[in-house]
Each structure stands twice: as structure tokens, then as C-alpha cells.
Amino acid sequence: PVKEHPKDEL
């Protein structure tokens, strides 16, 4: 899995 970008927060 890729590191979670701030945009991918829920």
C-alpha cells in the first residue's frame, strides 16, 4: 500500500 496522502484521509 502507498503512504496515505493527506487527500486520502477520510
Add this chain to the structure above:
Amino acid sequence: MNVFRLLGDLSHLASIIILLHKIQTTRSCRGISFKTQALYVAVFVARYPDLLFRFISFYNSIMKLIFIASSCYILYLMRYRFRPTHDPSIDTFRVEYLIGPCFVLGLIFNYGFNMTEVFWSFSIFLESVAILPQLFMLQRTGEAETITTHYLAALGIYRALYIPNWIYRYFTEDGVVDPIAVTAGIVQTGLYLDFFYVYFTKVLQGEKFELPA
């Protein structure tokens, strides 16, 4: 993932569980704005199509699926199972005044001019104001069942906790910042301030949630 982010997400999850619990145990959706709940479905459906073509983490996918499924289920409960307990005459906020401007904001402020990005921005802006029909309804009735206020508090705390999460990420991840989410998130948290004031000074002291006349 840091502690603020995790607690924020858990608070969001808790808010959904509290709402479902309220509807199931009182067998009523009295005091809950159908319009706000419908806006949340729109928010999640606009934001999470990336589920279909991008894998971030198991946690991320599961949470997205839970949010989409639970928000749709709540709409179903309100629209069909407990329909007679919902009073549309007090749920009168004009949502078109929210959806239109949020879509325009999404067209102007985004990270790429394509469907996914515009809808992502739109969902962020829409989420920040989606609670307004609910707060408007609360304002109109001037009171709320205690369990409904717990639901709203959990939902507000979720967004409030995202703010220290962003500050933490900014300092620990080399200046990482998402201006759209942060701006909308601050606005969204701000909308709860009045509610929080009454919640913490009254409801948590054991009094009923009542707004001054």
C-alpha cells in the same frame, strides 16, 4: 496515522453507531434531519469512487465502505422503516443553496481539473456544511433528545480532532498540508462551536439540551 486521526475516525464511527442506536431503540428518527443524512450520502459517494481503482490500505478501504453503507442504510431507515416519525415540515433548510455553491467551489478550487478531483473537492466543501440542515432544525425546535446531542457531539469531535492531526502531520511529515481539506475542516468545526457550548455546559452536566428562547 497518528492518535488524533485515529480518535477522529473512531469518533466518526461512534457517531454513526449512536445514530443507528437512537433510531433502533426509540424506533423513531424524530429530531434527525433527513436532508443532512442525504447530504452525507452525497459526500461519501462523491469522495470515495477511488475505492474502485486505487488501494491505499485495508483500514482506508474498510472505513470508506462502512461510511457509504451506513449512510445509505440510515437514509433507508428514515425513508421507509420509520418514515412516519420524520416530520418534513421542520426539516426545511434549502439544500440547493449548499449543493450549488459547493459544486462551484469544487470547480474553482481543486487539485486537477477532472471528474475525480472536482468531485473530491466538492465532497470536502459539501461535508463542511452538510450539518447545517440538522443544526437549523435544532434551532427551530429549540431542544433535542440527549442521544441526538451525543450523536452530534461525536460528529463534531471527529472533525475537531482532524485539526490537531493536520498540525501534527505538518510538523512530522515535512510540511505536508492539504489547503482545501484544512480550510473546509476549520469551517466545519467552527459550525459546531455554538452546539458544543450548550452540549458541554448543559448536556454533560445532566441537563436537557434546550436553547434559550
